[in-house]
Amino acid sequence: MQVLRELVQIITRIKLRSIRRLGFPFNQDTQLGEMYELLADQAEDEDVARAVTGQSSKSGTFRRLKSDLVDRLIASLFLVDLSLPSYNNRQQAYYIIHKNWAASKILFGKNARMAAVELAEQTLRQALRYEFNDLAFDLSRNLKLHFGTVAGNHNKYKEYAKECSRLQKVLQAEMMAEDNYTRFISEFVRKKADTAVILEEAKKAHLSLLPYTEQYDSYTLHLYSGLLEMGIHTAASAYEVADGVCDKLIAFFEEKEYEASVPLQIAYYQKLLCSFQLGKFAQTTDFVIRGLELLQEGSYNWFKFQETYLVLALHTRQFDTAYEVFCRATGHARFKAQQEEIQEYWRILEAYLYFLFEMGELENAATDKRFTKFRIGRFLNQIPIFSQDKRGVNVSILIIQILLLVSQKRYHDTFVKIDAIEQYSRRHLFTKDTLRSFYFLKALLELPKNSFHKVAVQRKAAKHLEKMRAHPLEEAGQASFLTEIIPFELLWEYITGLLDNDFH
Known part of the structure; x- marks a missing residue:
């Protein structure tokens, strides 16, 4: 069904x-x-x-x-208009060209050659303009056959034979780029894959594409070649280089005479992720505005872009900007129409903003009822999906719980959670990708263990924090912002600032 x-x-x-x-x-x-x-x-x-x-x-x-x-x-499908007013010119052309291509094939098959040729030539011009090279190749091949064997028009035959030959070479390059990128992704996601070997093979594959990217100005070729190059550098945590690849892709696709929205959306979003890893914020304004322009406001990708931008702002202590993004996204008319897990993650972001509000960092939120009436219990009841995510976002939920309980001096409630959190950490977080979370939770557990005495907590937590710092954020990968919504080092500053030298 x-x-x-x-x-x-x-x-x-x-x-x-x-x-x-x-x-x-x-x-x-x-x-x-x-x-x-x-x-x-x-x-x-x-x-x-x-x-x-x-x-x-x-x-x-x-x-x-x-x-x-x-x-x-x-x-x-062939009788209804599938394009939307929000689609750009290439997106609209996609449906028109594919419909007309199919219609021309049917007309050739029915021997309605005059109609077939006229439609095929018109569709070929559109396919070439918007770089749908696979369809353009098939159309030029059909026209070459028609003018060479049926119509006997030698000039037309030579014209389409030349175009067909050119497109065949372009398509071979495009297919090579697609295959190289697909193989890289397929191999890299395998749990038992040898990362070093895969990266070395991917580098060789990318080098093999360079002669073609220099020769052909192809949408598909440059898209998959760029994605492969970007994937190699992000997998190796070389975010400065990956950021440069984003700039290269943006420069290439912004020059197209049509709006190449898909590769540009990818490049701008990836650049935002690189900025997150590199701790850059000052340079983001222009490309964030452009990135959002390419997205349909209120779409899934629009909310994901806003989400990443908000976390970047938190990591670079641009708290007012983070609050503005939060208000813009959650206040959008289509926010409640988003998938439940999207809404849940924004509720988690709200909890972290509330913590900053309690720390006196969000003066602009002084009259925001979401913060003045925030309750931990209600928050936990609103996030059933991520509460089951044992190695992912649930970590950020556990951390914010502890932070809020301590900030509200609910020491007994924190004591109650010690054993459960210790077992959870040992079982789910002692892995390569989650070591920062593991050691930060270990540091937080020193709070109740040492009766929230500031000096004792700092002394006992020091070893855990030292181990955490041995695994910098950039090593944790680009998905780490889902769990480390505010840098753990900054959260530790806030939490120790709440303590005194009394035993509780």
Whole structure:
């Protein structure tokens, strides 16, 4: 049923109206129409089957209806406008060019050659302009065959034969870049992979692409070559070099005569992550503004970009900027429409901002009811998904709990959590990627163990903090900002500043 659900999300009720006037793909008062409406209303599979056929979703009758609806919705793709007003020129061209390419293939197959050739030539010009080289190659090949064997137009044949030959070489280079990048990602994510060997092979693969990137000004070639180069340097924690690769990609794709939004979004977002690792903030304003311009406001990627920008601001002590980003994102009309895990992470960010508010760092939030009425218990009840994330974001939840309990002098509640947190740390955090979190939690546990006595806590925690500093943030990888929302060193300054030399 997932195939059907995806089709229903694409061919919405509004888009269906225009072609229903033709009696296609189905009438509303039929079984197919009823099935479509139920799927559009997000009904469960079994409920759809019972309502439409009176039988289970495994029955032959329902399977046949489902197959018929899939076929009709796929056929409808060619009759509805799939572009959106928010799409840029290349995104809109994608659907137009693919539709016309398919139509020209059908016309050639039906021997309607005049119509086929006219549409193929028009589509080829568009495909070349927007660098859909795979379609352009196929169109030029069809036109070469037509003018060389059917129409007998030698000049046209030579024109398309030359174009076909050129595009074949470009496509080979593009496929090599795609293969090299895909192989790198596939190998790198394997748990037992030898990172050093993979990086060495990836470097050789990238070097093999350089003659082609110098020769061809290809969208796909430069995208995957750039992603491969960027991946090599980020995997090796060479963020200064990776930042330079981002600049190179941005310069290349900003020069295109159309808006190359996908590679630019990737490059600007990756540059933001590099800035996070390098602790840069002053230079981010211009490229953050441009990065957000490329994103549809209120989209998933828009919120992810804002999320990363906020954490970068926290890591560089730009707390007012972080609060402004928080208000802009959570106040957006589409915030509540985001996936639950997205909303949960913003609630965790809110908790850290609240801690800064208690530390006197957010004067602008003095009248914000989210902070003046913040409650730890309510916060914990609002994050059920990440509370189960044993090695990831749940670490940031445990840390903020301890920080808030200590800031509110709820010492008994902190004592109660010692054993559970110690067992959790040993079981889930003593791994290469989470050692900073492991040692920071060990330092925090010295608070209740030493009765919150400032001198005693600092003396006992020193060894854990020294081990933590032996694993700098840049070694932890780019996903580390999900757990280390505010640098642990800074949090330790705040927490020890709350202590005195009395035993509690």
